[in-house]
Amino acid sequence: MISNSQKKILLTGATGNLGVALGTFLKKKYFVHQPLRKTLDITNQRQVNAWVQSHSFDSVVHTAALARMKTCEENPSLAIETNVIGTANLVYAILQKEKETQKEIRFIHISTDGVYDGQKGNFSERCETLPYNVYGWSKLGSECAVRALKNHCIIRGSFFDPQNLIFPTAATDVFSSRIPLDEFVKAIEFLIENTVCGVLNVGGERKSDYERYLMYKKEIRPCTQEDILKDSGVPMAKDASLNCSKWQKLRGEF
Numbered sequence: 404m405i406s407n408s409q410k411k412i413l414l415t416g417a418t419g420n421l422g423v424a425l426g427t428f429l430k431k432k433y434f435v436h437q438p439l440r441k442t443l444d445i446t447n448q449r450q451v452n453a454w455v456q457s458h459s460f461d462s463v464v465h466t467a468a469l470a471r472m473k474t475c476e477e478n479p480s481l482a483i484e485t486n487v488i489g490t491a492n493l494v495y496a497i498l499q500k501e502k503e504t505q506k507e508i509r510f511i512h513i514s515t516d517g518v519y520d521g522q523k524g525n526f527s528e529r530c531e532t533l534p535y536n537v538y539g540w541s542k543l544g545s546e547c548a549v550r551a552l553k554n555h556c557i558i559r560g561s562f563f564d565p566q567n568l569i570f571p572t573a574a575t576d577v578f579s580s581r582i583p584l585d586e587f588v589k590a591i592e593f594l595i596e597n598t599v600c601g602v603l604n605v606g607g608e609r610k611s612d613y614e615r616y617l618m619y620k621k622e623i624r625p626c627t628q629e630d631i632l633k634d635s636g637v638p639m640a641k642d643a644s645l646n647c648s649k650w651q652k653l654r655g656e657f
């Protein structure tokens with residue numbers, strides 16, 4: 404068994420919101436490869452193969468993605484290229500490496516609560532997936548590639564950074580199970596250590612965006628989903644809340 408300090412992790416998307424927090428946290432315990440896009444552009448299959456071949460790692464946390472819904476809507480080909488093809492490139496290279504080395508690599512994939520239809524909420528892992536925008540479809544496509552790996556965990560959820568709530572308003576009629584960034588980071592670390600496989604919803608209590616953000620930003624003002632839609636025009640969930648009983652049970656068991 405490999406001890407934590409010897410364990411090597413490949414973290415993709417290390418410059419992103421989640422990647423920065425995760426990199427900082429994981430570096431305290433593990434050796435973490437954090438290649439920048441110029442070194443490991445997931446859309447460049449040759450570069451991905453070469454990088455994966457020439458580095459040693461036991462686990463991957465794949466956060467790199469085109470994660471902005473508006474950008475995905477405006478540029479669906481880039482969403483497919485990054486989220487679907489980019490993830491498939493990485494999975495392909497890892498499958499080759501596993502075959503050559505006869506060693507399984509743990510793959511933690513950050514998906515989204517946006518793969519469900521976003522209407523009635525309380526989605527369990529067994530619910531039908533029916534994304535409501537390009538971002539969600541592209542993330543669902545990424546999940547398909549990841550399922551080809553034996554030792555994978557697909558995390559569906561969403562997070563927010565309490566220190567960086569930039570919007571002046573939040574909707575009172577939009578619900579989710581979104582959790583603070585540091586909690587999401589800890590959940591990922593837990594899933595590196597505990598080899599739970601398959602799809603896992605990770606989240607907290609169902610709350611409206613307004614109710615949730617008000618706890619961290621007292622001056623935030625209430626608005627409605629209609630107000631947000633008028634501004635962005637990007638289809639969004641009304642209720643993306645998750646049934647996280649599988650996750651709660653796992654945490655209790657370990």
Ligand SMILES: NC(=O)c1ccc[n+]([C@@H]2O[C@H](COP(=O)([O-])OP(=O)(O)OC[C@H]3O[C@@H](n4cnc5c(N)ncnc54)[C@H](OP(=O)(O)O)[C@@H]3O)[C@@H](O)[C@H]2O)c1
Nearest residue numbers: 416417418419420421440444445466467468470515561562
């Ligand atoms: N934000 C949320 O609430 C939320 C909710 C559910 C799921 N997620 C998922 O969580 C993950 C992280 O989200 P985030 O908010 O941290 O995203 P983010 O801040 O937009 O960061 C995206 C990261 O992906 C990298 N990236 C993009 N295209 C790449 C490419 N072709 N090759 C290599 N790296 C590339 C970016 O690198 P550069 O710095 O070079 O651009 C950046 O490091 C994503 O998979 C997202 O789908 C996010």
